[in-house]
Amino acid sequence: xxxxxxxxxxxxxxxxxxxxxxxxxxxxxxxxxxxxxxxxxxxxxxxxxxxxxxxxxxxxxxxxxxxxxxxxxxxxxxxxxxxxxxxxxxxxxxxxxxxxxxxxxxxxxxxxxxxxxxxxxxxxxxxxxxxxxxxxxxxxxxxxxxxxxxxxxxxxxxxxxxxxxxxxxxxxxxxxxxxxxxxxxxxxxxxxxxxxxxxxxxxxxxxxxxxxxxxxxxxxxxxxxxxxxxxxxxxxxxxxxxxxxxxxxxxxxxxxxxxxxxxxxxxxxxxxxxxxxxxxxxxxxxxxxxxxxxxxxxxxxxxxxxxxxxxxxxxxxxxx
Amino acid sequence: xxxxxxxxxxxxxxxxxxxxxxxxxxxxxxxxxxxxxxxxxxxxxxxxxxxxxxxxxxxxxxxxxxxxxxxxxxxxxxxxxxxxxxxxxxxxxxxxxxxxxxxxxxxxxxxxxxxxxxxxxxx
Numbered sequence: 001x002x003x004x005x006x007x008x009x010x011x012x013x014x015x016x017x018x019x020x021x022x023x024x025x026x027x028x029x030x031x032x033x034x035x036x037x038x039x040x041x042x043x044x045x046x047x048x049x050x051x052x053x054x055x056x057x058x059x060x061x062x063x064x065x066x067x068x069x070x071x072x073x074x075x076x077x078x079x080x081x082x083x084x085x086x087x088x089x090x091x092x093x094x095x096x097x098x099x100x101x102x103x104x105x106x107x108x109x110x111x112x113x114x115x116x117x118x119x120x121x122x123x124x125x126x127x128x129x130x131x132x133x134x135x136x137x138x139x140x141x142x143x144x145x146x147x148x149x150x151x152x153x154x155x156x157x158x159x160x161x162x163x164x165x166x167x168x169x170x171x172x173x174x175x176x177x178x179x180x181x182x183x184x185x186x187x188x189x190x191x192x193x194x195x196x197x198x199x200x201x202x203x204x205x206x207x208x209x210x211x212x213x214x215x216x217x218x219x220x221x222x223x224x225x226x227x228x229x230x231x232x233x234x235x236x237x238x239x240x241x242x243x244x245x246x247x248x249x250x251x252x253x254x255x256x257x258x259x260x261x262x263x264x265x266x267x268x269x270x271x272x273x274x275x276x277x278x279x280x281x282x283x284x285x286x287x288x289x290x291x292x293x294x295x296x297x298x299x300x301x302x303x304x305x306x307x308x309x310x311x312x313x314x315x316x317x318x319x320x
Numbered sequence: 321x322x323x324x325x326x327x328x329x330x331x332x333x334x335x336x337x338x339x340x341x342x343x344x345x346x347x348x349x350x351x352x353x354x355x356x357x358x359x360x361x362x363x364x365x366x367x368x369x370x371x372x373x374x375x376x377x378x379x380x381x382x383x384x385x386x387x388x389x390x391x392x393x394x395x396x397x398x399x400x401x402x403x404x405x406x407x408x409x410x411x412x413x414x415x416x417x418x419x420x421x422x423x424x425x426x427x428x429x430x431x432x433x434x435x436x437x438x439x440x441x442x443x
Contacts, residue, residue, distance in 0.1 A: 020348065069399055073333060076401040080329035083322050090322065090409060094421060097406070097428045105435040181420070252329075252402030257432045259399040264439030266373040268399075270391040274340045277398050281333070 019271060027275040029055075034074065034283020040303055042130060043251075044280035045071050045222035049123060050310045052276075053317070060116045060123075062269060064221030065262035068255050069273040070280040071223045075252030077285050079245075087187050087245040092200065092238065093253075095181055099207045100228070100250055101257035103214020108261035111219050121318025123220050128311035130226050131304050177203040187242050198239050206236040210250075218258030223251040321412040328408045332401030340394030347387030374440060403432055 030044075033051055037044040045067045052063035082088050111119060178184065178200040186197040213227035225247050232243035262268050372378050372389055378396065381389020410425035 020344070023344070069395060072402055073336070073398045076329045076333050076398075076405070079402075079405070080326045080333070082326075083329070084326040086322055088322070090325070091421060094406070094409060094413075094425055094428065098424060098431075101428055101431045101435075105431065105438065108435070109438065249402075249405075253406060253428065253432075256399055256402045257435055260432060260436045261439035263373060263396065263399060264436055266371075268373070268395060270343070270371055270388070270395045273395045273398075274343070274391055277395070278337060278340065 023271065023275045026272060027279040030070070030276045030279025031283040034070075034280035034285075035287035036283075036303070037280070038284040038287045040134065040300070040307070042134075043071065043223040043225055044074055044284055045220070046127060046130065046307075048276060048280060049221055050127075050314055052272075053120070054310070054313055058272070060119050061111060061262075061267045062272070064111060064119070064219075065259070065265075065267035066269070066273045066276050067221035068218075068259045068262060069268055070277040071217075071221070072252055072255035072259055073277040073281045074284045075223065075248055075255060077281055079249040079252055082245040082248055085245075087242055088249050089183070089185050089238070089242055089246045090249075091181065091185070092183050092232070092236075093246050093249045095183065095203075096206065096210045096232075096246075096250055097253045099210035100214035100217070100254040103211040103216075104218035104254045104258035105261060106211075107215040107218025107220075108258035109218075110215070112261075112265060114219075117318045119220070119318075120314050124311045124313070124315030124318060126216065126220060126222075127307060127314060131307040131311060133226070134300070134304055134307075185242075187239065189241075196239065198242065199237070201237045202235050206231055209235055214254050214257075217251075217254050218261070221258075223255065225251055321409070324412060325405050325408050329401060329405045332397065332404050336394050336397035336401060339390060339397055343387055343389075343391030343394050345387075346385065346390055350385075350387045375436070403429065406432075 029051060030048065033047040034044045037047045040046070048067045048070055049060070049063045052058040052066060053060050058066075079088070083090070181203070183200040183203065184198065185200075186195050188194075189196045209231035210228065213224045213231060216222070216227060217224040225244075228247040228250055229240075229243050232238040232246060233240050238246070259268065372381050372392055378389050378392050382393060406425055406429060410422055410429065413421040413425060
């Protein structure tokens with residue numbers, strides 16, 4: 001924490017601030033960051049690292065350690081609800097965790113080696129790419145709640161699954177691995193009122209992509225659901241709903257693996273990580289309830305612009 | 321199995337929150353000067369700071385009733401809640417005699433526990 005930080009100066013102007021009051025400031029800011037993250041569909045990590053470094057002038061490794069703690073907490077709370085709803089594929093999550101956790105440890109170790117400026121530049125770049133992706137994702141679903149997507153998603157997934165089973169049988173290997181691990185499953189689609197079976201494909205490719213996603217997560221302190229969901233949805237042909245729920249569980253395990261490295265290194269300060277993790281958790285899980293009625297689509301454009309500004313600022317800190 | 325994993329995750333988050341809050345309370349009672357007077361302590365808010373960050377140090381700190389160690393334990397509980405979920409899954413796989421997935425869960429567990437060692441060995 002830099003004494004010249006504008007926030008610190010503001011707090012000091014308000015009067016003598018002790019650590020308890022400082023914790024409450026962090027808690028409040030984190031609730032907002034969690035709400036913003038869940039509204040954007042990016043998670044809290046993408047918001048909390050820029051807030052802690054740009055606004056509070058925190059060392060970026062300390063900010064990443066704090067963020068990854070918040071990610072583990074938020075994932076646990078979200079997964080606790082998801083898992084019981086039987087959409088999550090526990091076998092897929094457990095198997096892919098082999099790759100994400102090893103990736104996470106790699107990332108956490110790399111972040112200890114890389115220069116802080118490089119971390120800023122990398123964070124800014126990943127943030128910018130995510131912002132562009134969000135804009136592109138927005139276009140196809142013009143509807144308010146995109147029920148069309150939930151209705152149509154299982155059909156191509158099923159078709160893909162059928163095609164893939166035949167190709168897997170002809171080409172062998174990948175299909176074999178998913179068969180031997182018994183990864184295939186089914187989920188109950190509420191919108192259609194039917195049980196939708198699916199066949200998991202390209203397990204090896206999925207594993208490789210998950211290693212990468214884990215590394216990015218451990219390096220930057222983000223959940224990297226942005227990478228995990230496509231790895232399951234696009235590469236492994238797992239239905240979107242199942243991918244999202246399974247990714248949520250996987251994010252927690254991945255965060256744990258890198259968080260213990262940050263913790264053992266002393267990069268997780270309890271007085272910062274405690275209030276921030278609880279704040280992000282509350283903001284992310286309760287945010288959707290509080291923000292009911294807000295036209296998320298309209299706000300999204302504003303947020304994407306804000307995201308772009310933050311990305312440029314992070315990049316600038318890396319270059320300047 | 322799903323329900324059990326869900327319950328463990330939920331309980332882990334709640335327990336962590338309780339430990340964190342009691343850590344604040346104990347710190348406040350124990351050392352009101354450190355918590356109540358100074359603005360924002362420079363030393364505290366820097367990387368590789370003075371708080372305990374090894375399992376042994378945290379354990380000993382809790383034994384002494386140190387508020388700071390309790391706070392660290394709360395953060396540690398948050399970090400390790402997903403691991404508790406994994407452990408619950410491993411037990412459920414073992415009960416079903418699904419040895420392949422019991423072994424996979426155990427390997428993931430070893431990776432995470434091993435990374436504590438790796439982390440504490442790196443400067």
